[in-house]
Amino acid sequence: MKKRIATVSLAGCFGCHMALLDIDERLLDLLQSVEFDRSPLNDLKKFTRRCDIGLVEGGCCNEENVHTLREFRRNCDVLIAVGQCAVMGGLPVMRNAIMHSEDPLRECLETAYLNSDKIYNPSNRIPNDEALPLLLDKVYTLAEVVKVDYQIPGCPPSGDTLWYTLSALLAGKPVELPYELLRYD
Amino acid sequence: MSKEFTFEIDGRLVKAVQGDTIMQAADAAGVYIPRLCDTEGLEPQGSCRVCVVKQNGRSVSACTQPAIADSKVENETEEIQGYRRNLVRMLYHEGNHLCPICEASGRCELQAMGYRLGITQATKYPYLQPVRPVDASHPDIVLDTNRCIFCGRCIRASRDIDGKHVFEYVGRGIHKRVGVNGDRLAQTNVELTDRAIDLATCPVGCIIQKGKGFFAPIGQRQFDHKPISLGVAAVDPEEAE
Numbered sequence: 001m002k003k004r005i006a007t008v009s010l011a012g013c014f015g016c017h018m019a020l021l022d023i024d025e026r027l028l029d030l031l032q033s034v035e036f037d038r039s040p041l042n043d044l045k046k047f048t049r050r051c052d053i054g055l056v057e058g059g060c061c062n063e064e065n066v067h068t069l070r071e072f073r074r075n076c077d078v079l080i081a082v083g084q085c086a087v088m089g090g091l092p093v094m095r096n097a098i099m100h101s102e103d104p105l106r107e108c109l110e111t112a113y114l115n116s117d118k119i120y121n122p123s124n125r126i127p128n129d130e131a132l133p134l135l136l137d138k139v140y141t142l143a144e145v146v147k148v149d150y151q152i153p154g155c156p157p158s159g160d161t162l163w164y165t166l167s168a169l170l171a172g173k174p175v176e177l178p179y180e181l182l183r184y185d
Numbered sequence: 186m187s188k189e190f191t192f193e194i195d196g197r198l199v200k201a202v203q204g205d206t207i208m209q210a211a212d213a214a215g216v217y218i219p220r221l222c223d224t225e226g227l228e229p230q231g232s233c234r235v236c237v238v239k240q241n242g243r244s245v246s247a248c249t250q251p252a253i254a255d256s257k258v259e260n261e262t263e264e265i266q267g268y269r270r271n272l273v274r275m276l277y278h279e280g281n282h283l284c285p286i287c288e289a290s291g292r293c294e295l296q297a298m299g300y301r302l303g304i305t306q307a308t309k310y311p312y313l314q315p316v317r318p319v320d321a322s323h324p325d326i327v328l329d330t331n332r333c334i335f336c337g338r339c340i341r342a343s344r345d346i347d348g349k350h351v352f353e354y355v356g357r358g359i360h361k362r363v364g365v366n367g368d369r370l371a372q373t374n375v376e377l378t379d380r381a382i383d384l385a386t387c388p389v390g391c392i393i394q395k396g397k398g399f400f401a402p403i404g405q406r407q408f409d410h411k412p413i414s415l416g417v418a419a420v421d422p423e424e425a426e
């Protein structure tokens with residue numbers, strides 16, 4: 001039976017999903033043995049059934065990310081944090097430690113929407129529509145929110161790294177990245 | 186004449202001279218013991234504990250512990266590599282280590298140690314996320330101690346080689362950080378030619394020479410293909426020119 005894989009991008013840039021496409025023609029081999037469930041690659045927004053592998057890109061910066069991550073944990077046997085954002089927060093985590101700031105989230109929003117001469121924002125307000133997910137006080141790594149089975153670092157991890165990871169998992173082996181595939185950048 | 190003797194590291198016979206540390210004897214024999222605060226040319230400080238080994242069953246830091254005749258030293262055993270992984274991970278959690286945007290990425294000894302030890306596992310340590318001010322006041326040098334691992338290499342290099350005392354620890358406990366002997370770097374007598382500023386001195390990306398970030402492309406950096414070890418130095422001096 002084909003293994004089911006679900007993927008999602010939380011507070012990430014989709015670069016890690018692009019890296020998955022970097023496995024090139026091996027994608028055809030992959031599709032012989034797996035089927036994609038919920039994923040932006042097929043635009044399925046909900047789980048259709050339980051999955052063997054969940055790949056999560058990006059950390060948690062808002063409450064919707066936390067909700068989605070918990071859903072992934074509930075629905076996936078093996079949950080993998082893919083990329084530096086998922087592993088340690090990545091670039092978004094910079095807002096946790098803004099220099100000289102007592103209140104980094106406020107400073108981040110004020111710089112983004114109010115105090116920069118590079119923006120056009122006639123309302124002069126920080127967006128607060130109730131349809132927008134509430135931002136968390138800081139950016140959290142996946143492992144700070146749920147149990148994570150594997151962390152695949154890199155920004156993004158290379159296509160080869162992702163291929164190696166998936167091949168090992170599909171063969172029922174533990175993921176131990178060889179030296180050249182382990183990168184934190 | 187000084188007394189010579191032998192001892193074992195992971196079952197391999199190694200020669201030493203009376204007074205050698207385990208690290209000195211290992212280096213001379215071509216056996217690599219992982220290290221971060223110890224570096225060629227500076228007095229050992231024994232603070233990072235990454236060089237931890239077992240000498241006749243006792244945990245000691247190889248860079249400060251004298252070698253003992255006929256002793257048995259364990260270096261790269263699974264147990265000790267486990268300690269090292271935890272130590273390196275804690276260093277990652279103590280600072281802001283955003284490797285994708287760091288000037289030192291690819292030539293950083295902390296990162297290289299993470300690779301050598303194969304660190305990918307999730308941890309439950311909290312991130313300290315310090316917010317220390319970056320000092321870019323000097324025309325040639327930037328100091329960003331948010332990536333500092335408190336190895337003291339800049340302090341020892343400035344004091345013992347440059348004779349200047351530009352860098353020193355300030356504060357205590359969790360507030361300890363590296364400071365400079367002036368309001369800011371621009372007010373000190375630091376110079377680009379100081380050993381403390383040499384790219385090989387700071388093992389991470391705290392002491393940055395302006396205009397010298399990202400000098401080697403990805404794929405050609407020091408640790409892209411070879412793990413950190415003897416002879417695989419942090420900075421290839423030719424490339425840094």
Ligand code: SF4
Pocket residue numbers: 011012013014015016057058082083084085086090091154155156157
């Ligand atoms: S790890 Fe890098 S590539 Fe992946 S989502 Fe984060 S920023 Fe994008």
Ligand code: SF4
Pocket residue numbers: 184281282283284285287288289290291293294295296332389390391
């Ligand atoms: S100092 Fe080293 S470990 Fe820290 S961010 Fe820079 S490259 Fe990464």
Ligand code: SF4
Pocket residue numbers: 330332333334335336337338339340363386387388389391392
């Ligand atoms: S600034 Fe660099 S050399 Fe100095 S103590 Fe920190 S990590 Fe070590």
Ligand code: FES
Pocket residue numbers: 219220221222223230231232233234235236237246247248249
């Ligand atoms: S290298 Fe020996 S304690 Fe740091």
